[in-house]
Amino acid sequence: MLHLRLIVPADRTDEVVRTVEKTVGTTHLAVVPGAARDPRGDLIMCDVAREAGDDLINSLRALGIDECGSIAVENIDLSLSRRADRAEKDAPGEGADAVLWEHLSDATHEESTLSVTYIAFLSLATMIAACGVVLDNAILIVGAMAVGPEFGPLAGFCTAVVQRAPRLAWRSFTALIVGFAAAMAVTVVFSLFMDATHLFTEEKLNAARPNTGFIYAPDWFSFVVAVLAGSAGMLSLTSAKAGAMVGVAISVTTVPAAANAAVALAYGDLSQTKGSSEQLLLNLLGIVVAGTLTLLAQKYFWAKQRERTARTSG
The missing domain is CATH 3.30.70 (Alpha-Beta Plaits)
Structure with a gap:
């Protein structure tokens, strides 16, 4: 109620x-x-x-x-x-x-605003993930994915597409691009500092990484998981079941991919930078496609439900 x-x-x-x-x-x-x-x-x-x-x-x-x-x-x-x-x-x-469209628009408008807090959370999540990729530590990777706030702008962009709201779409797109660019720049500086203190080394980055090597090796499974997570995230958002959002956050490798790209860039490893960047873009694309289609499906089926109810009551 x-x-x-x-x-x-x-x-x-x-x-x-x-x-x-x-x-x-x-x-x-x-x-x-x-x-x-x-x-x-x-x-x-x-x-x-x-x-x-x-x-x-x-x-x-x-x-x-x-x-x-x-x-x-x-x-x-x-x-x-x-x-x-x-x-x-x-x-x-x-x-x-x-689906309460007014509530969804209001919530995504707030979550997709480019703010100091948003950039701070995304930067902190990316730096945590940087430690995870260098140490090949899956726990740090999961923690970083849970901290990352990037699903807000992604949901805002999906909502804007369905609601045909270009201003919200541009706001969300700006928050994503500027947010990830700022977070990766901060992580490059962080990686150089950690290298100077000998906590990060290029050997660790290039060593066998059975737990985190997938981050810079995108494949179709990456896209499939992103699509599934995007649908689950949008359903969680529209049905007010916030508990599912944690599972969505730790299902996609947006933040870890950005972190791996930043660390690799700090060491001049363009191969890993390219692979991680592709992983990041693939995940973002999968979430946006799935989230938009999920909202369109909800809008269509709810409209059909209302038509059936109107015919029955009439």
Whole structure:
């Protein structure tokens, strides 16, 4: 269930209440006249089944409530109510299958913003991965993949393609390119420092690396895993099942590939730099393709579900 908190001008309250009441899957409607002070207006609260949430939010935005007032949406972790159970039963489809496009756009917009924090996390993840590739330590590689924040811009780009939002697409693309470029540059400097202190050596980089050698040797399996991880990541994001994101993060070798390319570049090993860069691009491509197709499939099947429900109710 979702909880909506609305601030509505007093002269629009009846219109909004009618919109909420006619939306199948809503309950617990409450109106507090004159409660809002900034902006001034009435406070309207209601609960809505997740599968009906996108329709209600779109209807409220069509009324201009987001411009003259406010629309706030929260997830309800626990709701002990027979009315809530009935609302979820009446709403079309399953809540786990529903996509809240406004929430997805807002979340990916925030995650795809190029910021100091984003670059810092990506740089730290790449440096951890650099230690992992030199030491051939799989634990460090997994840790680096979990720290890396690159799935945010990737999800933002997929969402922008499906929603036809060029500004979000450009923002996400910029965050990816600039973020990885900055992280790799920092890691090159880090590698030179570690070499100067004799913690990194070219011999270790070129030695047999059974645990991490795949990072600079891309193949079709790399692309297949990236595609599967991209689909799983997008499903996790749209269904609010954040626990799956950890598994997605440690399934693809974007950060380790960038790290290996940076360390190899520091030593002038262009062969490993080229192979790692190809691995990085292959993974990014696989995630973007899979994520976009997953969102398109969700959008298509959800639209079909709503059509069937409309025919049945009609």
